[in-house]
Amino acid sequence: METTFLSSILERGEWLLSFGALIAVLGIPALARYVVLLVPTFRETRRLNQEVAAKQVTKSFYNPIQNRSKFWGLLTTAFIFTFILPFCLTLEPQPIWQMLLDMFIILMFYDFFYYLVHRFLFHDGGFGPGPLMWVHAVHHQQKNPCRLDSNYLNPIETCMGLGLYGASIGALAAMMGPFHVATIVITWIAFSEINLHNHDRMSEESDRFPFKYLKYMSFMHHVHHARFTAGNFATISLFYDWLFGTYDVGQGWGKNKRENAGNSGAGAGGKPVAG
């Protein structure tokens, strides 16, 4: 009986497809980098971030924290691609509109739960200190982060972030049916590139079309890092911060916003140096 149950699970799992997706998720950004770096603004952004990162890695405590997070991140990724994604993938052809809609749903579904975790577990979200503030405090040691700092995390946070993303795909696939493998590859790359980019330092020159929105995204996450009491808790978009009143352009939100309003000095919001 148990063997039948096990073999029926094994038959349903698309392990080869999941392995292919993993290769694509790791390989495509590595190859795309060559094309992206043909754009002078992206080359300049990389130079700026490498310059800051070079100083970061000279600190004795820096690399051990990076490596520990990387190790647990790889382990969590392997877990997701072995035990969750094989049951969420298909190669059945789907219309483009459906794939685009699925990508939107996956990223916004994840971002909603990440928003809640980040606001209420990692920060004081308005109902008192979150129980995991001590975990998240590691990431917030960086008050003006660079791209590399996106992985400067307590490993509990690394596993929670990735685990939440994997669980979001699993839950949605259970409700909506399997996703096309290309949908999962593209959203996974978007998820990790957005997380990296939020920490990018960008120069003032990049504050122009078509890079303006990218600059604004990273500026808003730098606002979040500048003070532990700042807003901007979502990671993929700022929609939930706008919806729930935690959108913060540097002047704080909620209780902190009112306190700041009492200050006469400009820049009371502790505007970060984002680029």
Ligand SMILES: [Zn+2]
């Ligand atoms: Zn935070």
Ligand SMILES: [Zn+2]
């Ligand atoms: Zn961050």
